Amino acid sequence: MIKLCISCDSLARAVGADQVAEAFEREAAQRQLPLQIQRTSSRGLYWLEPLLELESAEGRLGFGPVMPEDVPGLLEALDKGGEHPLALGPVEQIPYLKTQQRLLFARAGITRPLSLDDYQAHGGFEGLRKAALMDGDAVVAAVLDSGLRGRGGAAFPAGIKWRTVRQAPAGQKYIVCNADEGDSGTFADRMLMEGDPFLLIEGMIIAGLAVGASKGYIYVRSEYPDAIRVLNEAVMLAREAGYLDVTGSGVAFELEVRVGAGAYICGEETALLESIEGKRGIVRAKPPLPALEGLFGQPTLVHNVLTLASVPIILAKGAAFYRDFGMGRSLGTLPFQLAGNVRQGGLVERAFGLTLRELVEGYGGGTASGRPLKAAQVGGPLGAWVPPSQFDTPLDYEAFAAIGAMIGHGGVVVADDTLNMAGMARFALQFCAEESCGKCTPCRIGSTRGMEVVDRLIASSDPAAREDQAHLLRDLCDTMQYGSLCAMGGMTAYPVASALKHFPADFGLASPEAAQ
């Protein structure tokens, strides 16, 4: 019997995994070869997808990227011991994977997303079992001690939020999972929800136990239909298996998946709460903090997918285990996401502290086009464009803040020398204009004015006039950065100002501080 694994992840399928699986079924039937295909989550080695894994005595052997037309040849090779041009050897020995520190993505590519048995056989629900025997204060203390910071972008210490919500007196409290993942260049939330949904559910149940919340919402963007389907099924399976009738405390935990509707701003936590309440996604002024007055006016713990999914690991292995990863005040691991013009795009979970160069040049293998590397945008559409001269900066929240950039949700978009940075600055402003909730002027009006300034700057042939426009653009960035209510307007200044600072030539400006 030949046992194969092929991923059912939506991106693996977007590059042909279903067609490859079908071709195997068809060819094997024709040859009357006994064959079994398991559809697992993805390893996140996307440049190798569709990745075929063959179960063998030496562990799983990889082949990829496989196209349907490779299947007949592969079947012959599998029969004869596995020599094939697409052969990659044992998957777990592939350096890209072997050198990672996978905590959150420990099961990625190994288990079937909706198999409770697989989940339990690989350490699932250990954290919940421990948490159920602990006092809520002790669970909160573990999260505090672990050093875990919010993975949604702002990197606020998670334990402090937990303590606030726990201490808030209220009849009804909520856990809200922010699965709006709108940032270009990011896909870790999607991979986790599609591939290991029980981990997120386990994290949310633990959070509910710890802060005294009996209801949880997962707000998923509508662009992720597979994640929505998998989560709905996983919630049902977990409920049927009794995991939501929480162990020990007698309180049942209710979980509901809510679907966004294509508004980037609904990733901002207060706009997200408005959206769950059935309103337009308009940002709320803070205070009050959502931890005290959140969903339907009640204390609410809002966290990103990765933050909540880290919790079972912290409980299962201990806060000390978790905080041993990382550097400074950036503790634990972060699943970095390599995207854009990069040869080896995929998910790289590592402890904080490796450099951007190790990530982009080491794991990524440089640009996909083979052309010179120009910059990388780290942290999504509100993140700065970082020039190669700053690539030795360690991936650490504080180190990135010190160079006027941010790590955000860990997405890295690589660009080669053909990408025009004035165009990208204009795009950042256009995106902000389109997605602004409209509540405050610097963001709503500033973004549109900014586009006009970039247009005038590029169109102008007079160097002095260009300098004037550049000056105006910098001023506008300042106004947006310091005068906006939320980071949508506030941080749109990052990609714009960084493009202007590091790549003045793209704007037709003289370069006093040439970047490269």
Add this chain to the structure above:
Amino acid sequence: MPEETLDLPLIQRVLDNHKEVPGALLPILHAIQQGLGHVPDEAVPEIAHALNLSLAEVRGVISFYHDFRTSPPARHTLRLCRAESCQSRGAEALAAQLREQLGLDDHGTTADGALSLRPVYCLGACACSPALELDGQVHARLTPERLQALVKSCRVEAGA
């Protein structure tokens, strides 16, 4: 009997199903759009009545979110990703290709009503940019040839 009134049973069923749901407006709009392909205007008073909202509140929500449509979609909807990762891999050239070959601008529809083009900002496929979504199915590692084949599968007349 105007054709639209045929939609009322579905709308009523959706509203009944969401009676007990707090903050039900988005799930209701999604369910109606899924059932009817769009959110017809005659749904608005029904929804407003069921949720005790004003017409303006319901309309405000429908227009705020990019996903909700108030008129029926074309037979096929192609959402081309235009966010940074896909831009760095040639998404703008793909958009230009659609403009030249089909006369399709962002938000445009071919004259035969077969295909609408909409921009989308990230499909989570960025490790294999550029990407698009055609009728709910994501395709990544796009090339100009692949895009052309996908469009052809919708049987759009060139230059329509």
